[in-house]
Amino acid sequence: MGVSLLVVGAILLSSCSFLGVGANTAGSNGDTVAIEYWDWWVTQGPTIDKEIQLFEQVHPNIKIKKTTQVVDRYPELLQLAIKGNTAPDVFLVPEKPTFIEQVKQGWLLPLNKWATKDWQAQFPPYAFAEGSNVIDGKIYTVPYEGPGPWLQLYINTKVFKDAGLVDAGGNALIPKTWDDVRTFAAKVTKASGGKVYGFGFGDKQKTILPWQLMMVQNSGAPGGNSGLDAREGKYTWASNPVYLDWIQFFMGMKQDGSIIPNAMSMDDEMARAAFADGKFAMLIGGVWNQTGWAQTHPGFKDYAVAQLPYEGPEQASYFYQSPGGTGWAISSQTKHPEEAWLWFEWLNSKEAAVRWVKDGQGLRIYPEANKLEYATTPQFKQFMQIAQTDIRLGPAPNLEHPEMNEVKMRQTLPDIQNILEGIYSGQISDWKGALQDLEARQNAELQQAIKETQARGINVDPKWWVVPDWDITKDYKK
Amino acid sequence: MSTQSVATVRKVLGFSIPWNPQHLLKQIKKNYWSYLFLLPMAVLVGLFVIYPMVASVHITLYDWNGIGNPTRFVGLRHFFTVARDGLFWNAVKHTFTYALVLVPIQLTLALALALVLNNPRLKGSTVYRAVFFSPVVTSAALVGVVVSLLLSSSGMNLSMALVDAGIISSPIDWLGDPRFSLAAVIGVGIWHTLGYNLVYFLAALQSIPKELYEAADLDGANAWQQFTKVTVPMLREVGAVIVFLAILGSLQVFDLVLVMTGGGPYFSSEVVSTYIYHYAFTPASIQVESNVGYASAAALFMGLLVMGITAMQLVAVKYAHERRAEIK
Numbered sequence: 001m002g003v004s005l006l007v008v009g010a011i012l013l014s015s016c017s018f019l020g021v022g023a024n025t026a027g028s029n030g031d032t033v034a035i036e037y038w039d040w041w042v043t044q045g046p047t048i049d050k051e052i053q054l055f056e057q058v059h060p061n062i063k064i065k066k067t068t069q070v071v072d073r074y075p076e077l078l079q080l081a082i083k084g085n086t087a088p089d090v091f092l093v094p095e096k097p098t099f100i101e102q103v104k105q106g107w108l109l110p111l112n113k114w115a116t117k118d119w120q121a122q123f124p125p126y127a128f129a130e131g132s133n134v135i136d137g138k139i140y141t142v143p144y145e146g147p148g149p150w151l152q153l154y155i156n157t158k159v160f161k162d163a164g165l166v167d168a169g170g171n172a173l174i175p176k177t178w179d180d181v182r183t184f185a186a187k188v189t190k191a192s193g194g195k196v197y198g199f200g201f202g203d204k205q206k207t208i209l210p211w212q213l214m215m216v217q218n219s220g221a222p223g224g225n226s227g228l229d230a231r232e233g234k235y236t237w238a239s240n241p242v243y244l245d246w247i248q249f250f251m252g253m254k255q256d257g258s259i260i261p262n263a264m265s266m267d268d269e270m271a272r273a274a275f276a277d278g279k280f281a282m283l284i285g286g287v288w289n290q291t292g293w294a295q296t297h298p299g300f301k302d303y304a305v306a307q308l309p310y311e312g313p314e315q316a317s318y319f320y321q322s323p324g325g326t327g328w329a330i331s332s333q334t335k336h337p338e339e340a341w342l343w344f345e346w347l348n349s350k351e352a353a354v355r356w357v358k359d360g361q362g363l364r365i366y367p368e369a370n371k372l373e374y375a376t377t378p379q380f381k382q383f384m385q386i387a388q389t390d391i392r393l394g395p396a397p398n399l400e401h402p403e404m405n406e407v408k409m410r411q412t413l414p415d416i417q418n419i420l421e422g423i424y425s426g427q428i429s430d431w432k433g434a435l436q437d438l439e440a441r442q443n444a445e446l447q448q449a450i451k452e453t454q455a456r457g458i459n460v461d462p463k464w465w466v467v468p469d470w471d472i473t474k475d476y477k478k
Numbered sequence: 479m480s481t482q483s484v485a486t487v488r489k490v491l492g493f494s495i496p497w498n499p500q501h502l503l504k505q506i507k508k509n510y511w512s513y514l515f516l517l518p519m520a521v522l523v524g525l526f527v528i529y530p531m532v533a534s535v536h537i538t539l540y541d542w543n544g545i546g547n548p549t550r551f552v553g554l555r556h557f558f559t560v561a562r563d564g565l566f567w568n569a570v571k572h573t574f575t576y577a578l579v580l581v582p583i584q585l586t587l588a589l590a591l592a593l594v595l596n597n598p599r600l601k602g603s604t605v606y607r608a609v610f611f612s613p614v615v616t617s618a619a620l621v622g623v624v625v626s627l628l629l630s631s632s633g634m635n636l637s638m639a640l641v642d643a644g645i646i647s648s649p650i651d652w653l654g655d656p657r658f659s660l661a662a663v664i665g666v667g668i669w670h671t672l673g674y675n676l677v678y679f680l681a682a683l684q685s686i687p688k689e690l691y692e693a694a695d696l697d698g699a700n701a702w703q704q705f706t707k708v709t710v711p712m713l714r715e716v717g718a719v720i721v722f723l724a725i726l727g728s729l730q731v732f733d734l735v736l737v738m739t740g741g742g743p744y745f746s747s748e749v750v751s752t753y754i755y756h757y758a759f760t761p762a763s764i765q766v767e768s769n770v771g772y773a774s775a776a777a778l779f780m781g782l783l784v785m786g787i788t789a790m791q792l793v794a795v796k797y798a799h800e801r802r803a804e805i806k
Contacts, residue, residue, distance in 0.1 A: 071762060079545060095762060096760075097545050098765075105545055204630075205740070261651050264654025264655075264742075264743055265651050265652065266631075408767045409767065410769055411764075417761075418742075418745065421742050421744040425654065425655065425744055427744045
């Protein structure tokens with residue numbers, strides 16, 4: 001009986017190690033450490049895998065175990081892992097809850113032990129900002145991304161050329177204004193006899209219609225698809241006419257028959273594939289599209305990148321960048337802080353940043369990593385050039401008044417995604433009324449949230465949301 | 479609860495055996511192995527179903543984003559907000575529409591198929607049974623993903639063919655069109671869980687004594703008369719349970735809706751479970767708080783609504799039984 005129990009116990013223990021229970025501890029020789037790493041990157045995955053390979057060559061006693069989570073549910077998954085004391089050692093900081101909330105809840109490990117003045121000095125001066133990635137002098141994270149518009153217009157140049165949309169040199173025309181987009185889209189659809197469409201998107205995940213709305217970003221709506229205009233400190237869905245103008249333009253394209261009919265039921269990845277397959281000519285997306293196509297459609301090179309079109313006749317506003325920002329962080333639950341720091345330091349190094357840019361994954365926080373000669377494709381070069389011109393410094397009142405981060409707005413439905421769905425699917429006919437209702441509800445919710453924060457004893461002033469001296473055509477200087 | 483009120487509730491619910499705690503204890507002692515084998519499942523149900531339900535009652539009184547502990551007490555405000563929210567009642571309407579359309583169609587199909595499969599002359603009935611049951615063992619989310627892909631690609635081809643044939647004037651985006659989104663989900667729902675009810679009906683049919691059919695045959699009853707005079711009456715009790723389970727199951731639809739349409743476009747296929755989900759888990763890209771407290775209140779509100787309807791239905795059935803007994 002005693003021997004049987006011993007045998008059963010041994011089997012159970014060895015099963016535990018097979019199943020990974022008790023993983024993330026030193027291996028049998030006491031030296032090898034496994035570091036759990038989480039992100040949500042799919043198209044960026046191969047670049048991270050390469051970094052893991054390079055890192056492990058330099059640090060053979062550290063193994064990085066990467067998990068790529070679903071982006072939509074990343075905040076909940078991370079929160080559950082933290083609650084269950086199984087948080088990854090190093091992870092991408094999610095946008096929700098707010099960074100300050102994550103620090104308050106003790107999710108993040110302060111990095112000051114390793115993030116010396118010398119280490120900080122390698123970053124540009126705007127990388128660190130109290131209230132953004134530093135709290136009470138403690139550094140928790142550092143941005144990895146360089147300044148640049150997060151969305152661009154992608155043009156299938158073969159489709160454009162087939163439709164005769166070329167200049168005198170035979171190059172595909174580049175739409176600059178909404179009218180250009182509508183005209184070119186109609187021409188593509190007509191020239192193909194309705195077999196190829198002028199414009200497309202994939203809104204199955206219910207987040208992509210607001211990306212199309214981002215065409216207001218360069219058109220005098222500095223809040224973009226958030227609707228919040230810092231010049232007035234409130235939501236301006238109806239009071240800024242640009243939003244209604246955009247709806248009229250976009251629905252005009254739909255009425256022209258220029259938008260691919262299954263846009264509402266295909267997701268963004270299907271839309272990207274359809275774009276690469278030449279099913280439609282124009283798509284709004286981010287730089288991640290490019291490495292995505294390199295993986296799914298390696299032969300697809302007939303596309304151009306342009307900045308988001310504006311209402312016209314001139315560009316009226318830009319994308320805006322503020323100091324600070326977040327990137328990766330180390331979990332406060334990590335059992336291997338030294339090894340976790342080594343991986344964190346590697347990811348944030350200039351060398352890794354240059355490899356990131358050369359892989360066409362985007363811009364990095366180091367200006368010296370973003371040289372045009374590092375672009376390995378003409379399209380990535382186009383993106384880099386857009387980043388140089390379509391970005392301005394914007395105000396960041398929440399850095400000046402960190403108490404603003406304590407104001408927690410509740411969701412009020414229908415939100416802009418719902419309203420755009422309703423308009424696009426024909427269920428909402430009073431477009432202006434819908435925008436007015438949304439503006440009123442969100443402004444009321446903001447005021448209510450401010451009042452509730454004040455009632456909790458936190459000093460917040462509604463005036464902090466207002467930046468009346470902001471010229472949206474220039475870098476903001478306080 | 480007093481013994482008298484327990485007796486009243488039992489009478490209303492149709493329990494005919496008198497309430498006797500000592501008798502119950504005797505039964506448990508006599509059949510303790512049965513209760514012992516039931517205990518693990520009872521513990522799991524208690525831990526993962528009952529306890530969360532009870533614990534979430536506390537959460538309904540707070541604004542809580544799911545992080546840390548709930549601290550912002552709001553009392554019953556969420557319940558009043560739910561009761562006044564048109565989107566909630568829209569979701570309730572769709573939930574009941576889903577159930578009231580799915581259940582009759584599915585059960586009719588299931589009974590018809592069960593009658594066919596119960597025919598001893600049918601060869602390979604086991605294979606057919608496995609084929610019809612296979613969707614049941616497939617994850618609803620997976621089914622939703624595959625069907626969405628089909629409807630978005632092949633469905634578009636079908637739509638274009640209809641346009642070319644002049645049957646419709648413009649292509650239909652089946653899952654992106656408010657006229658068809660809920661219908662598409664119902665259609666998939668009927669197919670997905672058909673196998674459950676097919677197997678229940680099949681088991682019930684096989685429990686009907688063959689002598690009854692032989693006797694009916696001898697009396698000259700044709701197939702339809704045998705169905706209406708023998709099969710249907712014998713299936714009545716089991717059928718009621720099947721209907722009840724089908725309704726309960728369809729009221730809880732979630733995966734299919736979330737994966738196929740997300741409740742859209744513009745809430746045209748939103749059901750209560752997705753309504754709750756959208757408040758409990760706001761999109762990662764939007765800087766507004768999730769509100770687990772509000773979502774819990776909506777869930778409890780719906781739970782009470784369904785319990786109320788179930789209780790009314792039980793009372794109505796009991797009343798109908800008593801009236802029939804009086805008439806006899």
